[in-house]
Amino acid sequence: MPLFDNHGRVINYVRIAVTDRCNLRCFYCMPEKGIQYVPKDDLLTYEELIRLSRLFVSLGVEKIRITGGEPFVRRDMMEFLRSLSQMEGLKQIHITTNGTTTEPLVPELKALGIHSVNLSLDTLDPARFFQITRRDVFPEVMNTFHALIRHGIPTKINAVVMEGKNIEDILPLVELAREHPVSVRFIEEMPFNGEGRLTLDQFWNHRRILDHIRARFPEIEKVPDPPHSTSYNYRIPGFQGNIGLIAAYSRTFCGTCNRIRLTPQGTLKTCLYDDGVFNIKNLMRAGATDEQLTESLVQALNHRAKDGWEAEKNRNFGLPISESMSTIGG
Ligand code: SAM
Ligand code: SF4
DSSP: OOEEOTTSOEEOEEEEEOOSOOSOOOTTTSOTTOOOOOOGGGSOOHHHHHHHHHHHHHTTOOEEEEESSOGGGSTTHHHHHHHHHTOTTOOEEEEEEOOSSOGGGHHHHHHTTOOEEEEEOOOSOHHHHHHHHSSOOHHHHHHHHHHHHHTTOOEEEEEEEOTTTSGGGHHHHHHHHHHSSEEEEEEEOOSOBSSOOOOOTTOOOHHHHHHHHHHHOTTOEEOOOOTTOSEEEEEOTTOSSEEEEEOTTTTOOGGGOOEEEEOTTOEEESSTTSOOSEEHHHHHHTTOOHHHHHHHHHHHHTTOOSSHHHHHHTOSSOSSOOOBGGGTTO
16 A cells, blocks of 8 residues: 555655664764763654554655665664664665765675665765865775775765865765766755755856756766656766766755654654654554554655655744754764
């Protein structure tokens, strides 16, 4: 029984943030001092995550993304991935990671059949990497990148584009796709930095990023976007990989959105920009059956905002947005 929302959109993709903890402090995501982390007891346990994943799969979900925070800072993460990878009916498991501790795990990720890895990398310059992430671990991330390519795991680079921070990195990051079969995706910055701050006067939207790339590579050409894609995709003749632009702030992709999100403490989000529609962990801990969980899920999807603008307007906790992306999962 596939899930649909009140706008007729199929829901077959769940993004699970398994932790809000992280070993980096990317300035667009978290303040330097960090955020108030969720107490460990409040996190969905792995058993609860497996139960929910099984339920989602029984409702037609085909794809699960594991994200965070940094997923690999959660203890026993690989054990969880081993269980998830054996789940009947689950077609694809994807992971988003900052790559700081991932390199030694890559062979097992390959063996488990992880479908793809999104690696966050906003610059190829070690000094700017430090300025952006406030941690000095650029070589570790690059080692992860090369290990992923070596093991043939489909890899996407996620780079948030920010005036005054990494504009000079756009073209070198594009060059990565010349030499490697990698999709380099440039993401518009969103206000999820734990402080609600976003200066829009110098904002780089997807069109501006494309113009910048096109000035250097006039031969860049559009390729078809896969169904439900959040990126506009391009290729440059002669390049092994391709280029994606993610209009995360402009929100031009909402019309085909097929995803819901689960936060580390079990809040279900039917839109990146809402502030959570209900807490499924509390229901489970109160003894809800799978049928009751399904009923709550269906109810939530029957009241889904049509797009991120409407979801933002309807927030219960008001504006400005004050969450960190590490509690949402990107
Ligand atoms: N820690 C992992 C990582 O960095 O890949 C996974 C979680 S992180 C929150 C997921 C994605 O969200 C990353 O690619 C990151 O660049 C992106 N992200 C975080 N804050 C953002 C913001 N304010 N605007 C746009 N993208 C953001
Ligand atoms: Fe950590 Fe990822 Fe947020 Fe950077 S973007 S602080 S790596 S959760």
